[in-house]
Structures are given as C-alpha cells and as structure tokens.
Amino acid sequence: MSWMTSAPLVKRVFRSGRKPERGRINLPASWIGTKIVVAPERDYVVVPKAEYERLKRRLRSLTFVKEMFESVLNAHDGRKMFSVVSKTWNPVTGCLHMCSYCWARRLAETKLRNSERYREGFVPRLNERELRVKFGPGDVVFVSDMGDLFGDFVPGEWISRVLAHTRRFPETYFLFLTKNPARYKEFLDEMPERAILGATIETDRDDLYVREAVSGAPLPSRRYEAMRDLEWDAKFVSIEPILDFDPERFPGWIEEIGPVMVYVGYDNYSNRLPEPPLRKTLELVERLSEITLVVRKTMRRAWNEGIEAYAQGGGGERALGRRGRLAQE
Known part of the structure; x- marks a missing residue:
C-alpha cells in the first residue's frame, strides 16, 4: 500500500x-x-x-x-491520441450569462438561428431527444458546450434528468463546465461516478471583470470559493479565454482548488479582451504545471502587446488610431 x-x-x-x-x-x-x-x-x-x-x-x-487516459486510449475507436474529449452532448442548450466573448451565443444567433433549438434565441431549453443518446466505455463526453447546465436559470428538474441519464453509463467520463459552480453542491448525490466537475475562471481580478463588463455570471472570486470548497475528487478549471491576472494570487487560487487538470488559452474570436502578455501567461502555465496537468489551448501574444510597445516608443495616439487609444486607456 x-x-x-x-x-x-x-x-x-x-x-x-x-x-x-x-x-x-x-x-x-x-x-x-x-x-x-x-x-x-x-x-x-x-x-x-x-x-x-x-x-x-x-x-x-x-x-x-x-x-x-488509459480508458480513452484503450477504447479502440480510432480517436486521435491527444483528443481527450470524444464527443459533445447538449441535453440543455442556451445561457443567460451574457458573456461578451461567447462564441456559442454568436453561433446560435447567426448560423443556427433557424434551427429548432435556437428559433427563440439563445434561451435555456431542454432537448428531450438527447436523453435517448447512448455512450460507450471510455468515452469522455463534454456536457452542454452550447449552454450552462448549472446556471441559476436552468430548472433543477432538467439537471436531475440529465444526471439520471449519465448514471446509466458508469464507464463513461462526463465533463461538466459552468460559471456557476456553487450549484454543484445541490446535485452531488446525483452525479455519475466518473463526473469531472469544472468551472471557467478567466482571472482572479473581480475589478477587471466588472470594469470591462465581461459577463453577468458570478464573479471569478465566487467561482474560486465554490470550487475550493467543493468536495469532489475530479475537479477541472478552464482559464479560457484568459484575462489579465495577479501573478501571485491566481496560481494560489488554482492550487487551493486542487484540479486534476487545467486548460489555459487565449480568446479565439478577436474580442479584444483585457489580456495578459504572453510571457506572463507562459509563466502561469509553468507554475501550474508543477501542481497539475495543464492543457495549452490557443497560445499567442496579447492583441495589444505590439500596440503598447509602439506607444511606449513614442508613437502618437493619432497614428495608432482606435486600437492605440484602447491600449492607452
């Protein structure tokens, strides 16, 4: 032993x-x-x-x-070795957090706006037919990537029905991700054994979150506290899209949460968020790698790094245009 x-x-x-x-x-x-x-x-x-x-x-x-990983690699389904998530499953779609960078809302209101699920917009909806979907041993299923299953706007009955379906597949891993992790506690007794409970925590700076009107979701500090106090072995944190952060406090938050893995990545959709410099992000990744598995997503220079360097070198606001003004504010 x-x-x-x-x-x-x-x-x-x-x-x-x-x-x-x-x-x-x-x-x-x-x-x-x-x-x-x-x-x-x-x-x-x-x-x-x-x-x-x-x-x-x-x-x-x-x-x-x-x-x-052993379960995934032994599934023999032709999956690429490093593609951990084998499928997404959307029994509940829609979200009311109104995140400024939300790709799912943008997709639902444009390309998918005429589909049955999004004709009324990106509002929460239970998709009954999804509760007939079957999963296999070794599958890693990302639940509700087109919504937030644990948002306060989702009826508890819907959540219970989704979790009851997941418990029918004890050899499948179910990955949940929310911006309202405090609600996990209500359903711990209903979780499947192989559930991975995750939270998106883009930064540790509530002030930045409020000033930039990033989202109507619970503040990052509330999510951190909920995940820290959550009594569940398999926890997961998504720092995506990453926002500027305190280099001492933020890694401490993650260590206190004790996740089995952390995803880190920049915004993919040109939202011009208040991003940290790439070097700062890479230092965070290095520190987190000492305590857990870190999966790097999009890694690039912050959108305003070159602009700030130009401004500091004497370039005028007029020459920089709108992007320069944003960098200097």
Whole structure:
C-alpha cells in the first residue's frame, strides 16, 4: 500500500533538550509548534502536514488522469491520441450569462438561428431527444458546450434528468463546465461516478471583470470559493479565454482548488479582451504545471502587446488610431 493512501501518524513537533535517543528523529527548529506526518512505510517519511496534504491531492489528481487516459486510449475507436474529449452532448442548450466573448451565443444567433433549438434565441431549453443518446466505455463526453447546465436559470428538474441519464453509463467520463459552480453542491448525490466537475475562471481580478463588463455570471472570486470548497475528487478549471491576472494570487487560487487538470488559452474570436502578455501567461502555465496537468489551448501574444510597445516608443495616439487609444486607456 502506498504511503500516500495508508493511515499516517500526525504528530506535533516539540522542543527537546535531551540528546537524541535511538530511534528519535532530529527535525528543523522551524518546525517547532507545527504538525508533521510520519508515513508508515519500511523507511519512514517525515513531512510537514501541509506538504503531505498537497502531495496527497497531487497523487489523487495524477491517479485520476492516468485512469482516464488509459480508458480513452484503450477504447479502440480510432480517436486521435491527444483528443481527450470524444464527443459533445447538449441535453440543455442556451445561457443567460451574457458573456461578451461567447462564441456559442454568436453561433446560435447567426448560423443556427433557424434551427429548432435556437428559433427563440439563445434561451435555456431542454432537448428531450438527447436523453435517448447512448455512450460507450471510455468515452469522455463534454456536457452542454452550447449552454450552462448549472446556471441559476436552468430548472433543477432538467439537471436531475440529465444526471439520471449519465448514471446509466458508469464507464463513461462526463465533463461538466459552468460559471456557476456553487450549484454543484445541490446535485452531488446525483452525479455519475466518473463526473469531472469544472468551472471557467478567466482571472482572479473581480475589478477587471466588472470594469470591462465581461459577463453577468458570478464573479471569478465566487467561482474560486465554490470550487475550493467543493468536495469532489475530479475537479477541472478552464482559464479560457484568459484575462489579465495577479501573478501571485491566481496560481494560489488554482492550487487551493486542487484540479486534476487545467486548460489555459487565449480568446479565439478577436474580442479584444483585457489580456495578459504572453510571457506572463507562459509563466502561469509553468507554475501550474508543477501542481497539475495543464492543457495549452490557443497560445499567442496579447492583441495589444505590439500596440503598447509602439506607444511606449513614442508613437502618437493619432497614428495608432482606435486600437492605440484602447491600449492607452
């Protein structure tokens, strides 16, 4: 049995003036007053309790990811090796968060506006026929990529019906993503065993979110708190589209959440969001890679990086035009 999963001994460190006896362990003076973990193995391991908990979360995440990838790669369905999500499934569509960058709303109101699901706009809708869809072992299903299943505007009855259908397929992984993760708690007893509960957290800066009118969804800090307090082993965070952030606080948020994986990427639709410089994003990716699996999505320079450099070099507002004014505001 691994020392990470066996029962540890938790002890508090005290100062001792006696000479070390046989079997006694000398510990750093800085550990006095703190709790440590003595892991029961052939060769005992002594670590601070906080570090032990961090390592345990890390092992749990890696174990889950390993099992998921093994299941995916053993499915023998011709799927590309690195395409983890095998299919999307939209039993509920539509959303009322009104995110400024929402590609799904744009699609529903343009190319799909004459389809049955979106004739009345991008409003929440239960699609009954989707509750007859079947899934296979090893499938990784992204649920409701054309909506937010756990938005406050979705009736609880709809959510329960969707989750009841997922429980019919115990060997399938279901990936949920919401901007309202506080609502997960209402349905934990109904979740399928292989559910991966995710939240989009684009930034840690509520002030930026409000000032730029990014979305009507719960503020990023609320989502972080909900995910941090969520008692579920397989959690997932999407930092996409990434917005400017505090380089010290934001990675701390993610570590406290303890996700099995994190997606990081820039906006794909030229929305001119308040983006961080590419170097700052890459440093975030490097830090997060030390604590969890990081999947890089679109990586590019922020749309205004070149403009800001030009402005700082003496280029005038008149020469820069509208984009220059945006960069200087």
